Amino acid sequence: MEITSQCVVALTWTLKDTLGEVLDELETPVEFMVGGGDLLDKIDAALQGHEPGARLDLHLEPEDAFGDYDEKLVFLEPRTVFPPELQEGMNFEGLPPGATSKDAPPGLLYTVTDIYPEHVVLDANHPLAGIALRLHLKVEAVREATEEEIGRGSAGAGFFKI
Template sequence: MDIRNPCVVSLTWRLEDAQGELIDELNEPMEFFFGGDDLLSKVEEALLGQSIGFEAALHLEPEHAFGDYHSELVFFEASEIFPDTVEEGMQFEGPPEGSQTPDMPKDAIYTVTEVYDTHVVLDGNHPLAGIALNLSLKVIDVREASEEEIEQGSVAQSIFSFAPGGDQDLPPGATLH
């Protein structure tokens, strides 16, 4: 079966920054919905029409990956609005309750990047924003998407979002898949 919209592809890959530093490696195949939110558009462009066994090495500039880094999305909040257990790598959807910075986007995910006695530093940029990436991937399998997957536009959580529990050279508590 050729890769087309919609379908599900199983991939393995190696993701590095432009200097060759490993960011993420997926040695066991993982499924992704093709034609939804699971893959970056440049990755989908490379996969379209391909089949099992296809391999590609892609260079992704920030505008084709996670966007440019925006320093205006970094801000400080008083430590008293956070729980005592706040630590680097924790994430908040939108500014935390009690925020004194009301003009920050409400739909961003903010990562705690530093914790001090009096304040906490939050960053609304994606952890890979502003970074050029090299992605080597291989198609392991291709299958029809289920009705549920088509309805969701995804097999599971997007590969390019971060969730607690990882151990890569990413912010503590974050992982790429």
Template sequence: MDIRNPCVVSLTWRLEDAQGVLIDELMEPTEFFYGGEDLLGKVEEALEGQTTGHEAELFLEPEHAFGDYDSALVFFEAIDIFPDNVEEGMQFEGPPKGSTTPDMPPDVIYTVTEVYDTHVVLDGNHPLAGIALKISVRVADVREATEEEIAQGSVAQSIFSLAMDRDGADEDVPPGATLH
């Protein structure tokens, strides 16, 4: 079967920064919805019309990966609005409850990057923002998407999403968990 919208592709990959430092590696094939939000646009472009066994090497500038780093998405909040166990790597979907900063976009996942005695630094950039990436991808399988997958535009939660709870860090997600 050719890869076309909509379908599900099983991929393995190796993701590195521009200097070749390993960021992520999928050794076992993982399914992604092709034609939705599961894959980066340039990855989908490289897979269009291909079949099982196809391999591609891509170099993605930040604007084609996770965007440029935006310093306007870095905020300082008083430590007293956070749980007692706040630590670097914790993440919050949207501003934390009690936030006093009016400019914090509500639809962003914020990562705690620093904890001080009186305040916490929150960064709304994706952890890979501003980084050029090298990705080696291999198509292990291609199948028709189910009606449910087509309706939700995804096989499951996107591998590029950060699993979070709106009220604070999810107890089941270890600090710093970002990819899969």
């Protein structure tokens, strides 16, 4: 079956930065909906017309992937508004109650990047923002999307969600 919009592909891949460092390796196939919200637009477009067994090498600039790094999405908050068991790498959906940054966009996922005695650094950028990526992927299988998947616009995978 040839890949078209609104079908589901099972992919494996190796994701690297431009220096060749492996950022992610997917060895077990995961299903993504083409033409939905599961994949980045450039990946969606590159897959069109291919069949199972196809191998693609893609170069994604930040604007084609997770965007440029935005320093305006980094915030300092008082240490006192966080739980005592706070650790670097923890995520918060939105800022915690008592946060002081009035210009922080609500509803974003904030990652704790640094913890100091008096304050905590939160970053709402995607971890891969500002990074050009190289993606080597293999199409393992292709199938028609179900009505439910078409309605959701997703096969359930969220790796490329921003």
